[in-house]
Amino acid sequence: MTTQTKDRLTIPVRGMTCASCVSHVSHALQSVEGVEEVTVNLATEKATVKFVDGPPRLEDLAEAVKDAGYGIESTKVTLVIEDVMKSEGGQTVKGVLGSLEGVVNVDADGDSGRATVELVQGVVSVSDLRHALEDAGYSVSGVVGDDEGDVVGRRELSLLKVKFLFSLAVAAVIMVSMAVSTTLDWLPLRPDWVFLALATPVQFWAGRQFYSSAWGALKHRTSNMNTLIATGTSVAYLYSAAVAVFGDTSFFDGRATGTYFDTSTAIVGLVLLGRFLEARAKGRASSAIRALIGLQPKQARVVKDGRETDVDVEDLLEGDVVVVRPGERLPVDGEVISGVTAVDESMLTGESFPVDKDPGSTVFGGTVNTTGGFSFRATKVGRETALAQIVRLVEEAQGSRAPVQRLVDVIASYFVPSVIGVALAVFAIWLLVGPPPAYVNATLVAVAVLIIACPCALGLATPTAIMVGTGKGAERGVLIKNAEALERAHKVQVVVLDKTGTVTAGRPSVVEIVTESMAEDDLLALAAAVERGSEHPIGRAVVEAAAEKALELTAVEDLRALPGFGIEGRIGGSAVAIGNRAMMSREGLAITNDLESAAGRLEEQGKTLLFVAANGVVEGLMAVSDAPRADSKQAVESLRRKGLEVIMLTGDNERTARAVAKQVGIDRVFAEVMPGDKAAVVMRLQEEGWIVAMVGDGINDAPALVQADVGIAIGTGTDIAIESSDITLVGGGLQGVAAAIELSRATMRTIRQNLFWAFAYNVALIPIAAGVLYPVFSDGVPDALSPVFGEFGFLNPILAAAAMAISSVTVVTNSLRLRRVNLAT
Numbered sequence: 001m002t003t004q005t006k007d008r009l010t011i012p013v014r015g016m017t018c019a020s021c022v023s024h025v026s027h028a029l030q031s032v033e034g035v036e037e038v039t040v041n042l043a044t045e046k047a048t049v050k051f052v053d054g055p056p057r058l059e060d061l062a063e064a065v066k067d068a069g070y071g072i073e074s075t076k077v078t079l080v081i082e083d084v085m086k087s088e089g090g091q092t093v094k095g096v097l098g099s100l101e102g103v104v105n106v107d108a109d110g111d112s113g114r115a116t117v118e119l120v121q122g123v124v125s126v127s128d129l130r131h132a133l134e135d136a137g138y139s140v141s142g143v144v145g146d147d148e149g150d151v152v153g154r155r156e157l158s159l160l161k162v163k164f165l166f167s168l169a170v171a172a173v174i175m176v177s178m179a180v181s182t183t184l185d186w187l188p189l190r191p192d193w194v195f196l197a198l199a200t201p202v203q204f205w206a207g208r209q210f211y212s213s214a215w216g217a218l219k220h221r222t223s224n225m226n227t228l229i230a231t232g233t234s235v236a237y238l239y240s241a242a243v244a245v246f247g248d249t250s251f252f253d254g255r256a257t258g259t260y261f262d263t264s265t266a267i268v269g270l271v272l273l274g275r276f277l278e279a280r281a282k283g284r285a286s287s288a289i290r291a292l293i294g295l296q297p298k299q300a301r302v303v304k305d306g307r308e309t310d311v312d313v314e315d316l317l318e319g320d321v322v323v324v325r326p327g328e329r330l331p332v333d334g335e336v337i338s339g340v341t342a343v344d345e346s347m348l349t350g351e352s353f354p355v356d357k358d359p360g361s362t363v364f365g366g367t368v369n370t371t372g373g374f375s376f377r378a379t380k381v382g383r384e385t386a387l388a389q390i391v392r393l394v395e396e397a398q399g400s401r402a403p404v405q406r407l408v409d410v411i412a413s414y415f416v417p418s419v420i421g422v423a424l425a426v427f428a429i430w431l432l433v434g435p436p437p438a439y440v441n442a443t444l445v446a447v448a449v450l451i452i453a454c455p456c457a458l459g460l461a462t463p464t465a466i467m468v469g470t471g472k473g474a475e476r477g478v479l480i481k482n483a484e485a486l487e488r489a490h491k492v493q494v495v496v497l498d499k500t501g502t503v504t505a506g507r508p509s510v511v512e513i514v515t516e517s518m519a520e521d522d523l524l525a526l527a528a529a530v531e532r533g534s535e536h537p538i539g540r541a542v543v544e545a546a547a548e549k550a551l552e553l554t555a556v557e558d559l560r561a562l563p564g565f566g567i568e569g570r571i572g573g574s575a576v577a578i579g580n581r582a583m584m585s586r587e588g589l590a591i592t593n594d595l596e597s598a599a600g601r602l603e604e605q606g607k608t609l610l611f612v613a614a615n616g617v618v619e620g621l622m623a624v625s626d627a628p629r630a631d632s633k634q635a636v637e638s639l640r641r642k643g644l645e646v647i648m649l650t651g652d653n654e655r656t657a658r659a660v661a662k663q664v665g666i667d668r669v670f671a672e673v674m675p676g677d678k679a680a681v682v683m684r685l686q687e688e689g690w691i692v693a694m695v696g697d698g699i700n701d702a703p704a705l706v707q708a709d710v711g712i713a714i715g716t717g718t719d720i721a722i723e724s725s726d727i728t729l730v731g732g733g734l735q736g737v738a739a740a741i742e743l744s745r746a747t748m749r750t751i752r753q754n755l756f757w758a759f760a761y762n763v764a765l766i767p768i769a770a771g772v773l774y775p776v777f778s779d780g781v782p783d784a785l786s787p788v789f790g791e792f793g794f795l796n797p798i799l800a801a802a803a804m805a806i807s808s809v810t811v812v813t814n815s816l817r818l819r820r821v822n823l824a825t
Contacts, residue, residue, distance in 0.1 A: 043463035069216010167269030274805025295366030339374025515620030606659030
């Protein structure tokens with residue numbers, strides 16, 4: 001799946017195999033006019049292009065990628081179109097669809113009413129094709145092959161399987177024939193000619209991808225992993241072909257020599273086997289994305305003209321009324337208009353218990369209706385649904401690059417040229433001082449060095465772990481914006497929690513009213529009238545309390561909000577001020593002893609107080625309670641077990657704040673913090689040397705979320721908070737904070753393991769392939785080791801190919817272990 005945002009375009013790139021390929025594709029795309037920044041990910045095989053002044057033409061990007069020796073992946077869909085007028089209609093349809101950016105080719109047949117469209121998904125969608133045709137006066141009655149992208153992927157994997165099986169079968173036949181000299185006696189040809197005939201299709205059909213990629217790199221005067229494989233296998237093949245043509249007497253020094261077609265074919269087969277296993281493993285690594293995409297049903301049941309009609313999900317519009325029966329998945333987001341049910345939202349939030357829904361409740365596409373049938377009005381469709389946005393976020397995170405990857409990229413840029421240099425050097429050395437026949441042994445050593453070097457293991461070490469880690473997080477309702485955030489989170493030492501809506505549920509209610517002389521209902525009506533336009537949760541709680549009592553609210557004039565203090569206005573000529581203690585002090589209003597006593601008692605219970613003053617007199621107070629979330633105490637304990645210090649941040653007074661903190665097990669509290677000062681508190685902690693994560697949900701938390709080393713937003717909070725954060729907790733519970741940090745730690749452990757094995761593999765085996773063990777076996781190689789080190793201690797190139805394939809598969813498989821990491825806290 002491919003995505004496009006306002007200033008970025010993500011395209012699938014075919015043919016990348018190593019970190020050098022990433023560099024080549026990146027440089028190729030960077031050369032396209034209008035491209036500002038390029039991020040290429042080997043594990044997801046995608047390139048994200050950031051542009052200025054509008055997106056570059058897809059043709060230009062495709063040409064740049066093709067010129068570098070790679071390709072942009074396209075897919076095909078067939079549209080069944082009604083009312084197409086034979087040939088004229090076919091040409092019109094072709095013109096309409098062909099004008100869309102992202103459409104590569106259109107084959108429209110007016111006779112059959114079908115149009116087959118080759119397109120780059122994400123740049124243009126099936127929905128875009130439908131709308132373009134509808135605007136031109138046609139209607140689409142069906143889509144065939146909408147999942148063609150998966151079919152293409154399976155087809156390519158099948159072809160890879162055929163190629164490696166064919167190559168290994170040929171290698172096995174050649175090996176057996178060489179071992180048993182009489183095997184081919186019945187043929188009228190010399191065995192070498194038979195071997196040449198068998199090895200040639202392996203070299204140039206099965207191994208074609210090595211040559212095409214190496215040629216693309218050579219055109220840009222650079223090299224990649226395929227350069228090593230193409231060079232190594234070509235040396236073995238061409239040397240053997242020369243021996244076959246000139247006979248088994250050496251054309252160098254007259255010594256008898258044999259062919260090495262078994263080596264060239266086995267290397268091609270083993271490398272392709274490694275690619276096949278690697279592709280399958282990477283497919284499992286991206287299973288989280290496929291699972292998310294698969295959550296949305298293909299069709300929806302819509303009420304039109306009083307009747308229920310099944311329509312494709314792509315045709316749903318905002319405002320459509322959708323009917324859902326028990327056990328069915330919801331197609332899009334919406335608001336319940338009739339019926340009562342419970343919906344399983346675990347696939348989006350990670351929460352295991354179904355959520356009760358009744359008229360007015362919000363429901364999300366991809367979730368499962370469990371008990372009762374209901375209908376809802378669609379409010380978000382297509383790319384605007386919560387599921388689509390989660391998929392986009394996970395894709396972007398999987399496609400991003402962690403800072404640790406930059407060092408790997410620098411090393412990889414020098415790796416292949418260095419290996420070629422080493423191969424040439426050892427060839428020259430063993431040609432001069434090697435055992436006879438020197439040129440044969442020197443050639444085999446050079447081939448082993450070229451083949452055993454594995455930049456792909458280096459290139460896959462970080463992105464595969466990032467891909468699996470972000471996918472695992474999505475399954476638990478932890479959405480990580482990018483790889484950099486995932487990497488930073490494992491260093492966090494201090495977690496700062498905003499109180500309202502984060503530690504607490506964010507649903508305050510008025511629990512007690514204390515007055516001096518005014519009736520309680522009158523005080524409540526006075527406060528509710530002023531708070532009626534407020535967006536603050538406490539203000540809404542006051543208005544809801546008045547609504548429950550059906551109190552009549554009068555009009556307010558000169559309303560003015562005072563952030564961090566309260567709100568004031570005029571009612572019938574009387575000045576009314578509502579807010580906290582600081583508000584009363586600011587206005588110079590005295591609080592009576594009786595009210596002070598009641599306030600102390602309520603604050604000790606963790607209640608938030610709202611003082612109400614009219615005409616310069618404090619008439620009373622209201623106690624508002626916002627109970628801690630059910631999982632807050634357990635979440636705080638989990639964070640502490642991980643060695644993290646937990647701090648609570650709030651604008652409430654010290655006494656109330658400490659009472660709430662005590663309930664959930666938090667010792668350190670910053671109270672009476674003005675909304676604009678939250679970021680300053682985070683900065684102060686950072687200046688003390690701490691790595692800080694800030695967790696919040698409100699608009700006034702956004703600056704602190706940006707200031708923190710890692711900003712974590714509660715998914716039930718405001719859009720601004722979510723946009724400002726690095727990590728979003730979809731479910732809204734604090735347990736996700738500990739899960740996110742544990743996921744980051746596990747991912748970074750995996751990346752370190754991958755990099756260690758990738759570096760250790762190359763550092764240890766390249767010298768062995770170069771012949772460093774030759775002096776060790778000066779008295780001869782033991783029979784048990786001769787299949788590995790031959791007669792003189794030189795590594796068998798076939799085993800070098802096997803080791804190289806194993807190294808890549810090992811890195812990807814190790815990353816897959818992240819799928820089993822326990823994030824339960």
